[in-house]
Amino acid sequence: MFSEISDPRIRKIVHIDMDAFFASVEIRDNPALEGLPVVVGGSPNSRGVVAAASYEARRFGIHSAMACSRAYRLCPQAVFIPPSFEKYRGVSGEIRAIFHRYTDLVEPLSLDEAYLDVTENRVGNPSATRIAEAIKGDILRETKLTASAGVAPNKFLAKIASDERKPDGLFVIRPQDVAAFVKILPLGKVPGIGKATLGAFEALGMTTCGQLESLPLAELTHRFGKRGAYFHRIARGIDDRAVEPHRERKSVSIEDTFAEDHDDPQWLLERLAELAAGLAGRMVSAGVKGRTLTVKLRTAQFRTITRSVTLAAHTDQEGTIRAQAEALFRNSGLMGEKLRLLGLGLSQLDNAPPEPGLESQLAFPWVG
Amino acid sequence: MKLSIEKNLLVNALQVITPLTDKSSSKPILSNFLLEAKLKEGGGVVKLSATDYEISISGEFPAKVEEPGVACISARKVLEVCREFSSEEVRISSDEQLWVTLEGGPSRLRLPSVEVGLYPHMDPPELPNRFTMNSRELRQCIELTTFAAMTNETRKNLMGVCLRLSNGNSTQWVATDGHRLAQVTREAKDVQGESPPEIIVPRKAMMEMLRVLEHHDEAVEVSFDERHLLMTAGKTLLMTRLIEGKFPNVEQVIPKDSDRTVLVNRERMINALKIVSFMSQDKIKPVKMTLEPDLLRLESERAEFGDVLDELPVEYAGENMKIGFNARYLLDVFSVIQQSPEVKMKLKGSLNPCLIEIPNDSGFLSVVMPLRIEW
Numbered sequence: 242m243f244s245e246i247s248d249p250r251i252r253k254i255v256h257i258d259m260d261a262f263f264a265s266v267e268i269r270d271n272p273a274l275e276g277l278p279v280v281v282g283g284s285p286n287s288r289g290v291v292a293a294a295s296y297e298a299r300r301f302g303i304h305s306a307m308a309c310s311r312a313y314r315l316c317p318q319a320v321f322i323p324p325s326f327e328k329y330r331g332v333s334g335e336i337r338a339i340f341h342r343y344t345d346l347v348e349p350l351s352l353d354e355a356y357l358d359v360t361e362n363r364v365g366n367p368s369a370t371r372i373a374e375a376i377k378g379d380i381l382r383e384t385k386l387t388a389s390a391g392v393a394p395n396k397f398l399a400k401i402a403s404d405e406r407k408p409d410g411l412f413v414i415r416p417q418d419v420a421a422f423v424k425i426l427p428l429g430k431v432p433g434i435g436k437a438t439l440g441a442f443e444a445l446g447m448t449t450c451g452q453l454e455s456l457p458l459a460e461l462t463h464r465f466g467k468r469g470a471y472f473h474r475i476a477r478g479i480d481d482r483a484v485e486p487h488r489e490r491k492s493v494s495i496e497d498t499f500a501e502d503h504d505d506p507q508w509l510l511e512r513l514a515e516l517a518a519g520l521a522g523r524m525v526s527a528g529v530k531g532r533t534l535t536v537k538l539r540t541a542q543f544r545t546i547t548r549s550v551t552l553a554a555h556t557d558q559e560g561t562i563r564a565q566a567e568a569l570f571r572n573s574g575l576m577g578e579k580l581r582l583l584g585l586g587l588s589q590l591d592n593a594p595p596e597p598g599l600e601s602q603l604a605f606p607w608v609g
Numbered sequence: 610m611k612l613s614i615e616k617n618l619l620v621n622a623l624q625v626i627t628p629l630t631d632k633s634s635s636k637p638i639l640s641n642f643l644l645e646a647k648l649k650e651g652g653g654v655v656k657l658s659a660t661d662y663e664i665s666i667s668g669e670f671p672a673k674v675e676e677p678g679v680a681c682i683s684a685r686k687v688l689e690v691c692r693e694f695s696s697e698e699v700r701i702s703s704d705e706q707l708w709v710t711l712e713g714g715p716s717r718l719r720l721p722s723v724e725v726g727l728y729p730h731m732d733p734p735e736l737p738n739r740f741t742m743n744s745r746e747l748r749q750c751i752e753l754t755t756f757a758a759m760t761n762e763t764r765k766n767l768m769g770v771c772l773r774l775s776n777g778n779s780t781q782w783v784a785t786d787g788h789r790l791a792q793v794t795r796e797a798k799d800v801q802g803e804s805p806p807e808i809i810v811p812r813k814a815m816m817e818m819l820r821v822l823e824h825h826d827e828a829v830e831v832s833f834d835e836r837h838l839l840m841t842a843g844k845t846l847l848m849t850r851l852i853e854g855k856f857p858n859v860e861q862v863i864p865k866d867s868d869r870t871v872l873v874n875r876e877r878m879i880n881a882l883k884i885v886s887f888m889s890q891d892k893i894k895p896v897k898m899t900l901e902p903d904l905l906r907l908e909s910e911r912a913e914f915g916d917v918l919d920e921l922p923v924e925y926a927g928e929n930m931k932i933g934f935n936a937r938y939l940l941d942v943f944s945v946i947q948q949s950p951e952v953k954m955k956l957k958g959s960l961n962p963c964l965i966e967i968p969n970d971s972g973f974l975s976v977v978m979p980l981r982i983e984w
Binding site: 270273325327328330331601602603604605606 | 636662761762763764785787788790857859861862893935960962978979980981
């Protein structure tokens, strides 16, 4: 009898990720682009970054957050299209409306990505796989776009699963398969493990998530600080973070830990410029602009300092970010010191609901 | 092919068609246009045509044609170079190797051409519904409405101007983006056919029609079915695809019970709106309006930038009231009203729509929704 009842502690999480979202919207709206390598972002000779690349463009090695000039060198015949965020926001809204037909536990990560907790759902369907299929079907029918879905008992695995069968994919990790899946999961696929962390694990001879299980929590926290506890859990396939529908994104950031410490200002400024380009790309795909820019520096002695500036207006522009970050770095008093990490973040985002007291434009009644 | 054509004719024609060819990064062939020389009694004609698949334009112009022929060449390059030619005539010739040579006096431009067969072909169809209107009136219909159409792509059906034929010989043009609307009714001639209830003409096509009409002063024929609209202005044809979709019922949002009427001087109002909207670089330019007997005060403030104020005399006899607007919406509509020095604004409350009318033109109206502002 007991085996008939599913364990109430097991959650059903779906991660939906639109396939090459901005590029797919552009191709949908201009069928002449079909089959061509399409890059949404700045113009090829600007300093802009790629916001999205169609699968045809990815075959040339183009990916998002790459400099457009580099994308152009990789594929000169690519079609470069300036982004229309208003349009993407509109489509993103349609897709979110679809999610809410199934559950109110929707946590958008950006315009093209969201977690859904469908353990309890509005359609009363106990199968998360069926729900993921239905959502994919609704999205395709109503927006003519494809999405990939990952189904798993927690957020970290659902996100990895959605990436397994891209594009137009559906991949399910059942609770009984978690242990086997995690055992051979390459560490590079784990969200939150960048190249620096990956290098640290490789130095320990570890390449899969399962191998981390042998590291005690104390050692992981000693090496990786707060993130150690996360690694300890995911090595066991555990991630108890809830899907938070009202989680308002407070900041967007990016950082780079170097393989070895550096004190050459020119070299560090180049890394800072790369981070600025990367941050601009993340701002764009998160669909937000920020007003407070923070530069994070960590010395060889693990002293971490941050320096911030609040700008006159919200921005997601690479040039502004780069210039301001450079100024903050130059005035940080750490020029010439050996550094092991550089980071950049933008906060005070423009996604907050308008404060009472600010104006709001009234619309005709038929505007939904 | 061998011909010569008056430079101004060529440049004017290219100025009309080149915007169609500009955006085509996706299909390089669409950056070209077709140049066709035909022999006719008494000289000959040159036909220029271009398309972006949505909109196609073609025009015929008199020319001295020695050898008929056709070529497909870059519109922007020809336009930019020919514009600078110092001669009054441009000589154009092509050879078998697909080179096209353009000469203006001593200046010479040689361009590779594209195989003509690759260029999309446009055939003007016979469309069942039609009417005729003089060019000036049609231009007005376009100018007085198109500004209110939606520019972003969240709602396709609002990205154009809705055209209806009604009451036998009248045409009605309406555009809205959900926050404001503009509507014009104008008489037409030779109305024919059973019209579908309405069509939606893309904003971009309306702007192109305006460009064509700048060079044309006589009567213009417009014909359409459910999918296409064709405008014939003399020897120039413009065809556009229509937006599929249903246009909202705007009748219900036109206020009927506005009881406060203000008469403002159009130019002074534009001037004041520009002054107060200077305060904000955002899309929404909030402006607070205060109405007192015979006085209109406009104000705007931004904590970080400062504040700005302007006052203008108006005809107003009602009670004092305050209402907020996006100054851009008011500027847009006041700027297109050219036919009257005065404009009438009809208001009710600070959260009710504002009706804008032109005293001597009952065929026009505009509605602007207010901006809710904390004072």
